[in-house]
Amino acid sequence: MTTGQAIATMVGGFLFPFMIRLSWGKLVDDFGPIGGWMAAAFIVGTVWTINHGINNPMITQSENGAWIDMAVAAAVGVYVASIVRGGKVKPSMRNISAGLSGGVLAGLVLSFFL
Template sequence: MTVKEIIMTITGAAIFSFLVITVWGKLVNLFGAIGGFIAAMIIPGTMWIINHGVNNHLIKQSGTVWIDMAWAVGIGVCISSKIQGGKMTKAKNTLFAAILSGIIGGYILTF
């Protein structure tokens, strides 16, 4: 990857994380569960198109390893929570479940 591609990939990941952190919670607070569904339909889909679906997309991948935007938002939310004083030990069960399900999903995709 070139330096430009690395910067574009980091930018695309940061924009997605920023939107999830700032917009998703506000939609849930305003509209309840329906707001969560609206956020789930709008934010990831729009960011997928920007990051992967257009000719000049932001996220560049090289090699045969396939990593999608879930890593970007996971890392972004984790960093944001840590900056705000959150404890990683409280999220250990969620992190374990996310890692385990990612491994299982990757294994299934190999078939």
């Protein structure tokens, strides 16, 4: 991976949680529940296309390297932004534990047939 690819990958990873924090809540406030669906389509679809779906994507992943999911970038980015803005870490540990447990369980189930 070149230096330019590394920088583009970091910016691509930053882009998804940044767009979520910037506009998802505004769409929900303005349009209600349908705003959440619009945000899911517009933000996730657009950022996924920029990061993965074009001929020269922002995120560079090697064939045998670690696989990074956009959900991980969103979770880490939004969590860190919430902490920086004064959110409490200790009360969130229950939700983080539940999310990690669900992810591990889902991965285990998928490994049985994929």
